[in-house]
Amino acid sequence: MSLTIYNTLTRSKEVFTPLDPGNVRLYVCGPTVYDYAHIGNARPVIVFDLLFRLLRHLYGPDHVTYVRNITDVDDKINARAARDYPDLPLNEAIRKVTEQTEAQFHEDMHALGALDPTVEPRATEHIEQMRAMIDRLIAKGSAYVAEGHVLFSVSSMADYGKLSGRSVDEMMAGARVEVAPFKKDPMDFVLWKPSKPGEPSWPSPGDIETPGRPGWHIECSAMSAAHLGEVFDIHGGGIDLVFPHHENEIAQSRCAHGTDVMAQVWMHNGFLQVEGEKMSKSLGNFVTVHELLTGWQGYAWPGEALRFNMFRTHYRQPLDWTFVSLDESHKTLWDWYGELEAHEPASEVPQAIVDALLDDLNTPKVIAELHKLHGAKEYAALRAALGFLGFSGQRANIERKTLDGSDQVDSAAVDQLIAGRLEARKAKDFAEADRIRDELQAMGIVLKDAKNPETGELETTWEVAR
Numbered sequence: 001m002s003l004t005i006y007n008t009l010t011r012s013k014e015v016f017t018p019l020d021p022g023n024v025r026l027y028v029c030g031p032t033v034y035d036y037a038h039i040g041n042a043r044p045v046i047v048f049d050l051l052f053r054l055l056r057h058l059y060g061p062d063h064v065t066y067v068r069n070i071t072d073v074d075d076k077i078n079a080r081a082a083r084d085y086p087d088l089p090l091n092e093a094i095r096k097v098t099e100q101t102e103a104q105f106h107e108d109m110h111a112l113g114a115l116d117p118t119v120e121p122r123a124t125e126h127i128e129q130m131r132a133m134i135d136r137l138i139a140k141g142s143a144y145v146a147e148g149h150v151l152f153s154v155s156s157m158a159d160y161g162k163l164s165g166r167s168v169d170e171m172m173a174g175a176r177v178e179v180a181p182f183k184k185d186p187m188d189f190v191l192w193k194p195s196k197p198g199e200p201s202w203p204s205p206g207d208i209e210t211p212g213r214p215g216w217h218i219e220c221s222a223m224s225a226a227h228l229g230e231v232f233d234i235h236g237g238g239i240d241l242v243f244p245h246h247e248n249e250i251a252q253s254r255c256a257h258g259t260d261v262m263a264q265v266w267m268h269n270g271f272l273q274v275e276g277e278k279m280s281k282s283l284g285n286f287v288t289v290h291e292l293l294t295g296w297q298g299y300a301w302p303g304e305a306l307r308f309n310m311f312r313t314h315y316r317q318p319l320d321w322t323f324v325s326l327d328e329s330h331k332t333l334w335d336w337y338g339e340l341e342a343h344e345p346a347s348e349v350p351q352a353i354v355d356a357l358l359d360d361l362n363t364p365k366v367i368a369e370l371h372k373l374h375g376a377k378e379y380a381a382l383r384a385a386l387g388f389l390g391f392s393g394q395r396a397n398i399e400r401k402t403l404d405g406s407d408q409v410d411s412a413a414v415d416q417l418i419a420g421r422l423e424a425r426k427a428k429d430f431a432e433a434d435r436i437r438d439e440l441q442a443m444g445i446v447l448k449d450a451k452n453p454e455t456g457e458l459e460t461t462w463e464v465a466r
Contacts, residue, residue, distance in 0.1 A: 003058065004016065004358065005360055005361075011303070014271075016231050021240075025067075026048070027220070027228055028048045028236040029220060032076060037108055043238065045238065045270050050389070064118070064150070072102075073200055111293050112289065112306055113304060116199070130214045137152065138205070141205075146183070147182040148190040149212075151182075152252070153184065155186055156255060163242060171251065172355060189215065191214060192208075192213070193213060216245065221252045227321075230259055231257075233264050234267055272321055273318065291298070292306060292326075293306075301326060301330060333395075334461075337394060339450060343379035344380060344383075349384050353385045370382065373385065391432060399463065414445055419434075422460060425458065
């Protein structure tokens with residue numbers, strides 16, 4: 001069975017054939033480092049981490065290059081730096097914000113089971129590549145200088161809009177086109193702009209005398225070309241980036257390099273909403289990964305539960321993130337891990353799991369196959385499959401914590417009550433066993449009974465109910 005991927009550019013599922021099987025190349029737009037990543041930011045990280053794992057499985061770990069960039073020059077970064085460090089020079093404050101935020105991002109994504117990409121370039125380390133690309137676009141007539149800016153001439157790209165499939169009117173509305181008297185066409189977009197006093201700045205391209213800084217779109221074009229070449233295999237990101245960001249990336253890259261495509265395949269994950277509504281701070285449903293891991297409304301969840309919850313919805317579909325579903329995901333893993341504790345891992349991932357992933361990363365089908373393994377008591381295969389998906393298979397690592405002191409329990413007292421219940425069951429005193437169970441339930445304790453597959457003895461584990 002071959003890997004098939006839905007290509008946004010062609011609007012169809014296609015058999016994936018790498019340009020060079022010895023070097024399969026993947027680029028994904030990474031974070032702008034000014035604040036904690038929210039749960040919507042985590043979706044593409046998880047989706048493309050799974051693709052990275054699958055490509056490594058198919059072609060070998062040494063034959064896949066995954067590039068995910070860091071955007072460290074942006075107006076939001078400047079604003080955060082000025083707010084948090086008003087007594088520092090802006091450039092120094094920016095450096096503190098970007099370094100701290102990047103470290104937080106890595107810590108949170110590791111907790112979600114994400115591997116580090118092969119290369120993680122920073123925008124500020126690739127200014128020379130951006131300036132060279134802009135100069136090439138100017139020389140080819142695809143860009144022009146106007147009042148200290150360099151703008152891309154959209155009219156120079158015959159099939160601009162092909163990725164999004166939008167008309168010019170739709171694109172103008174979707175891009176919130178900035179009206180500027182120096183633009184030749186309202187759709188033209190910024191490749192380079194003047195820096196304000198105190199902001200980060202570099203020598204400008206296009207023989208512009210005043211220093212400036214790059215626009216957002218040119219950053220990814222320059223970094224992907226620097227690390228993957230002028231044409232590569234897969235470009236990924238969230239569906240919200242299709243226009244204008246990815247549309248503009250294609251225009252810049254193709255015109256600069258004279259190529260028919262920038263990437264063979266364009267993959268996009270769907271939107272994420274929370275509890276049926278668009279995530280918004282004003283609605284009180286804006287939640288970061290860090291909050292879910294360390295404390296949200298009195299509870300903290302393990303990263304593996306967050307990752308599993310993402311997999312329950314196909315990556316291309318809209319995802320409604322609910323805390324009921326998050327708890328269900330956590331309990332499923334808790335059950336599986338409890339049954340795996342006494343069993344060794346298998347070396348091979350079940351083919352049914354791989355086949356489901358080969359079908360455009362069909363993770364709901366993967367979960368259905370995992371339930372079959374669970375039901376058949378095929379512990380070794382289940383453990384191997386969970387490891388392939390980025391899960392450790394250790395129940396101790398996925399305990400959900402209560403953060404409200406009133407919800408804390410005396411573990412020793414719970415264990416003593418559970419031991420008494422088991423003794424009552426052995427003595428066939430089921431009334432006493434039920435009484436102890438009810439007492440534990442009143443304490444907010446959920447019991448999980450299972451037979452040890454080797455001894456046949458009943459074993460009970462527990463967790464705090466949400």
